Amino acid sequence: MNKSTPTKVARSAAPLTGQRAHEIQAFGSVVPMPIALAEATRRGSAANLNQLLADTITLRDLYKKHHWQVSGPTFYQLHLLFDKHFNEQSELVDLIAERVMMLGGVSIAMSADVAEMTLIPRPPRGREEVPVQISRLLQAHEIVLKEARTMARQAAQESDDGTNDLLVSNVIRTNEMHVWFVGEHLVDGPLVHADGQATE
Numbered sequence: 001m002n003k004s005t006p007t008k009v010a011r012s013a014a015p016l017t018g019q020r021a022h023e024i025q026a027f028g029s030v031v032p033m034p035i036a037l038a039e040a041t042r043r044g045s046a047a048n049l050n051q052l053l054a055d056t057i058t059l060r061d062l063y064k065k066h067h068w069q070v071s072g073p074t075f076y077q078l079h080l081l082f083d084k085h086f087n088e089q090s091e092l093v094d095l096i097a098e099r100v101m102m103l104g105g106v107s108i109a110m111s112a113d114v115a116e117m118t119l120i121p122r123p124p125r126g127r128e129e130v131p132v133q134i135s136r137l138l139q140a141h142e143i144v145l146k147e148a149r150t151m152a153r154q155a156a157q158e159s160d161d162g163t164n165d166l167l168v169s170n171v172i173r174t175n176e177m178h179v180w181f182v183g184e185h186l187v188d189g190p191l192v193h194a195d196g197q198a199t200e
């Protein structure tokens, strides 16, 4: 007869679930960081980067929405391209968020908070045609590029070279590349018959 014996469990071996406590750092504040940058500089850069982070998370999610919802003759190439850009925007999200923490700040993270902060217009839940999908992406990229250039100049003026480099080398260059790749899909060129007569 297999009679199971009750197992003794030490209290210290059980997970201590359901815990809550006060925040250890408020959003918008910066803690001291020994990186030779003034607190006001770090606070300013962290605030700028959090706005950029909210917009980059939104742009990243817009790419995944379009990756899933795309339709039509260019479905396959756009399905793949949108996911490539989603992954590259995800890398930017991580770089920006970790830069906020390096500066002593608190990075925005959850979608409800992102939705309140982002400057990118909210798309409908339903599906839209490819030209509309791409137009929304181009608009979102331009919002990100405009603010990133302003923030890069501010960071340079404040001698925050690390933030300036992130904005210029990663954010601006990646977004400009993405604009080129998706924007070319809105050129109204002929698919089979050349347009007009050759002059030669």
Ligand SMILES: [Fe+2]
Binding pocket: 067, 083
């Ligand atoms: Fe997928």
